[in-house]
Amino acid sequence: MKIKVVKETEITETMHKMDVRKMYDKETAQAMHITLHPGEALKPHITAVDVFFYILEGTPEVLVGKEKVQVEADCLVESPKDIVHCLYNNSDKVARILVVKAPRPTTQARLL
Numbered sequence: 001m002k003i004k005v006v007k008e009t010e011i012t013e014t015m016h017k018m019d020v021r022k023m024y025d026k027e028t029a030q031a032m033h034i035t036l037h038p039g040e041a042l043k044p045h046i047t048a049v050d051v052f053f054y055i056l057e058g059t060p061e062v063l064v065g066k067e068k069v070q071v072e073a074d075c076l077v078e079s080p081k082d083i084v085h086c087l088y089n090n091s092d093k094v095a096r097i098l099v100v101k102a103p104r105p106t107t108q109a110r111l112l
Contacts, residue, residue, distance in 0.1 A: 006033050015111060016042045017070045023098075030104040036060060037071035044086040045109040049101050051079040053087065058095030061088040084112055 024031035
């Protein structure tokens with residue numbers, strides 16, 4: 001059994017320049033833990049693989065395509081491949097999100 005602890009996992013350098021930690025990285029899927037402090041947001045981007053966001057804590061806004069919705073903890077949001085998506089924390093509390101991409105991307109996401 002392999003166990004990874006978020007706070008013990010190094011921050012991964014990404015185009016977003018945020019607290020992103022790679023928790024799982026296999027050919028079939030990739031899972032990242034993202035912490036967004038109040039006022040932080042990712043950059044809108046498009047990935048060539050399907051993505052889902054599982055909200056662990058907080059109430060971030062999630063953009064998928066042209067739809068932007070505030071989402072509560074313990075909700076899952078799907079984002080199909082080749083669709084713009086983004087995460088925003090416009091609240092006054094930390095938001096933590098588990099992002100899963102399947103399969104693991106083989107190309108860099110395209111920033112908009």
